[in-house]
Amino acid sequence: MSQQFRTFLKVTLVLVLLAALLQIFVFQKSLDFWVIQVFYGISYGALLFLLASGLSLIFGVMRIVNLAHGSFFLLGGYVALTVIWTTGSWLLAIPVAALTVGVLGLIMERIFLRQVGFDPLRQVLLTVGFALLFQQATLDIWGGDNFFINIPDYLNWSPRVGDLFFPMNRIFMIGLVVVVGTLLWLLIEKSRLGAVIRATVDDAEMARGIGIDTSRISMAVFGLGAFLAAMGGVIGGGFIGVFPGLDFEVLPLAFAVVIIGGMGSLRGALAGSMIVGLMDNIGKGLYPELSYFTLYAPMVLILAIKPTGLFGRE
Amino acid sequence: MINLLRNKVIIVPAVLLLLALISPFVPSFILLLIIQVLIFGILALSVDLLLGYTGLPSLGQAAYLGMGAYLAAILVDRFEFGLSCDFPLVLVLGILIGAATAAFFGLFAIRATGVYFLIITLALGMVVWGVANRWNSMTGGDNGINVLSRPACGVDLSNDVVFFYVVFVVYSAALGGMYVLVNSPFGKSLMGIRESETRMQMLGYNTWFHKYLAFIIAGGYGGLSGVLWTHLNGIVTPEDVILTTSVDALLMVVLGGPGTLVGGAIGAMVVVGIREYLSTWVEWWQYVLGGVYVLTIYFLPEGLMGLPKLIKKRRPARKSEPPAEASSVET
Numbered sequence: 103m104s105q106q107f108r109t110f111l112k113v114t115l116v117l118v119l120l121a122a123l124l125q126i127f128v129f130q131k132s133l134d135f136w137v138i139q140v141f142y143g144i145s146y147g148a149l150l151f152l153l154a155s156g157l158s159l160i161f162g163v164m165r166i167v168n169l170a171h172g173s174f175f176l177l178g179g180y181v182a183l184t185v186i187w188t189t190g191s192w193l194l195a196i197p198v199a200a201l202t203v204g205v206l207g208l209i210m211e212r213i214f215l216r217q218v219g220f221d222p223l224r225q226v227l228l229t230v231g232f233a234l235l236f237q238q239a240t241l242d243i244w245g246g247d248n249f250f251i252n253i254p255d256y257l258n259w260s261p262r263v264g265d266l267f268f269p270m271n272r273i274f275m276i277g278l279v280v281v282v283g284t285l286l287w288l289l290i291e292k293s294r295l296g297a298v299i300r301a302t303v304d305d306a307e308m309a310r311g312i313g314i315d316t317s318r319i320s321m322a323v324f325g326l327g328a329f330l331a332a333m334g335g336v337i338g339g340g341f342i343g344v345f346p347g348l349d350f351e352v353l354p355l356a357f358a359v360v361i362i363g364g365m366g367s368l369r370g371a372l373a374g375s376m377i378v379g380l381m382d383n384i385g386k387g388l389y390p391e392l393s394y395f396t397l398y399a400p401m402v403l404i405l406a407i408k409p410t411g412l413f414g415r416e
Numbered sequence: 417m418i419n420l421l422r423n424k425v426i427i428v429p430a431v432l433l434l435l436a437l438i439s440p441f442v443p444s445f446i447l448l449l450i451i452q453v454l455i456f457g458i459l460a461l462s463v464d465l466l467l468g469y470t471g472l473p474s475l476g477q478a479a480y481l482g483m484g485a486y487l488a489a490i491l492v493d494r495f496e497f498g499l500s501c502d503f504p505l506v507l508v509l510g511i512l513i514g515a516a517t518a519a520f521f522g523l524f525a526i527r528a529t530g531v532y533f534l535i536i537t538l539a540l541g542m543v544v545w546g547v548a549n550r551w552n553s554m555t556g557g558d559n560g561i562n563v564l565s566r567p568a569c570g571v572d573l574s575n576d577v578v579f580f581y582v583v584f585v586v587y588s589a590a591l592g593g594m595y596v597l598v599n600s601p602f603g604k605s606l607m608g609i610r611e612s613e614t615r616m617q618m619l620g621y622n623t624w625f626h627k628y629l630a631f632i633i634a635g636g637y638g639g640l641s642g643v644l645w646t647h648l649n650g651i652v653t654p655e656d657v658i659l660t661t662s663v664d665a666l667l668m669v670v671l672g673g674p675g676t677l678v679g680g681a682i683g684a685m686v687v688v689g690i691r692e693y694l695s696t697w698v699e700w701w702q703y704v705l706g707g708v709y710v711l712t713i714y715f716l717p718e719g720l721m722g723l724p725k726l727i728k729k730r731r732p733a734r735k736s737e738p739p740a741e742a743s744s745v746e747t
Contacts, residue, residue, distance in 0.1 A: 231709025238702035354542040
């Protein structure tokens with residue numbers, strides 16, 4: 103644990119130093135540029151945390167590479183749109199969409215994923231199959247148009263600090279993720295259920311041996327992951343929109359987060375989201391042409407140094 | 417048993433010969449689909465070498481297809497290279513660039529096993545996609561690169577029938593090469609790694625290097641399929657390199673039957689049939705494709721190639737098949 107933390111600190115320190123050196127000798131951007139990029143990066147990272155924390159937990163508990171995770175994100179956005187169209191309430195849309203998709207995740211785990219056992223290849227293909235089914239279903243239900251989830255007026259303004267504007271909805275998002283993240287942390291680290299989940303992540307066989315119903319834990323975690331991803335989809339609908347193909351667009355980002363942070367760890371998901379959020383934003387700001395490269399190159403680097411990610415356990 | 421095996425091996429050239437004979441007479445749209453199946457068949461061979469023979473499920477095989485495809489397109493677009501008799505050279509270069517990319521990526525990927533290997537290959541595939549998508553000055557970004565004409569060297573490949581025969585010959589050579597490879601001592605040791613890596617290590621094999629070599633060879637096959645892919649479509653875009661292509665390639669092999677080589681082409685036939693043919697008929701083709709994924713997982717653990725065995729098992733006169741690969745390693 104402290105070993106992992108030290109690794110994380112070292113990596114962070116090296117990255118910060120590198121950034122400082124580059125700033126002094128290469129970029130020579132203004133301070134405003136950095137403040138805004140870091141703010142946008144952190145808020146983007148917050149969104150990624152919603153998407154990727156579930157993926158990470160699902161992997162940790164079930165060893166499943168869930169390629170339908172982007173679909174949960176997309177479905178969340180679409181269900182939220184329907185709620186907004188019928189009731190007009192944005193605040194209501196968040197829990198309704200998250201719960202609906204969460205239940206869908208529960209059903210999918212219980213009826214289908216449970217049956218294939220622990221063969222990673224079959225699980226992956228099964229989740230791909232579901233991703234395709236969801237893709238077609240969303241196309242049939244909501245059509246192929248690009249939608250945007252309009253944020254309510256009370257979030258649609260930007261407090262000003264000096265010459266800089268900080269959009270309220272992004273601040274709201276960071277706040278929301280702080281709340282959700284704290285709740286998740288309490289759940290995983292402090293509650294009995296969390297202890298059981300952690301035991302399953304560490305050694306599922308042993309956990310079964312001492313009488314933990316790992317099958318039920320898997321179902322709960324899969325539902326939770328879907329719930330969080332859908333919540334991300336609603337919030338993200340105000341930035342990136344809701345459109346066909348979004349599912350496979352966000353999926354690699356989620357995987358980048360999980361790979362960098364390490365699988366099955368909440369702390370890792372948080373660290374990974376922030377790194378990916380910042381890298382992606384700053385990379386786009388500096389080198390628009392190579393933005394994906396600036397995102398994935400550090401990931402490959404971390405893989406080379408520590409294959410299980412910063413906080414991963416093997 | 418031996419009889420059955422011999423029959424099986426004879427069936428493949430027979431079917432290929434039949435294909436070569438009837439293909440000039442099928443409608444042009446179907447011919448294009450057949451070409452596509454053969455090209456994906458080459459990509460499936462590369463997946464099969466990794467998945468079926470070495471036990472490494474790669475989710476990033478489209479990356480090598482992409483490298484070959486972009487190489488061919490860039491050579492034509494920038495240097496007017498590869499449109500005449502130098503085309504075979506482009507095929508070789510495609511193999512080399514695929515293999516070189518795999519040699520680099522393999523350094524990261526081969527350390528991992530199982531699910532981790534899956535995720536790392538997926539991530540590496542996304543790196544290639546990201547570069548293809550964003551490096552506008554080189555790859556044309558979203559729009560991709562157009563390749564307006566196919567090579568002509570004595571015969572004009574713009575004629576689909578001629579192009580079919582070229583792809584056909586390349587596929588047959590690739591299939592034959594892979595058949596020789598998996599039946600060589602090297603192939604046997606790969607199967608040994610699939611069955612039990614620890615045991616192979618105990619026997620003194622450098623399993624890391626074996627897997628690394630297999631990964632590089634698979635990359636070369638991917639690059640080869642990419643060159644043909646560019647000339648089939650006349651365009652290469654980031655869409656060709658996207659995760660879906662990698663996943664499709666994996667499904668083709670699982671659907672056809674891992675460790676059977678030709679199974680990949682049979683799987684490709686089903687997937688291409690749904691994606692390209694069925695989609696011209698019905699709007700809901702994606703339900704069918706998704707359904708195929710799900711049903712394969714539940715009912716065809718050994719793929720379509722395992723179907724005869726499955727049927728035979730149902731019959732009372734049973735003659736169980738020993739796992740030939742595993743036992744041959746121990747000797």
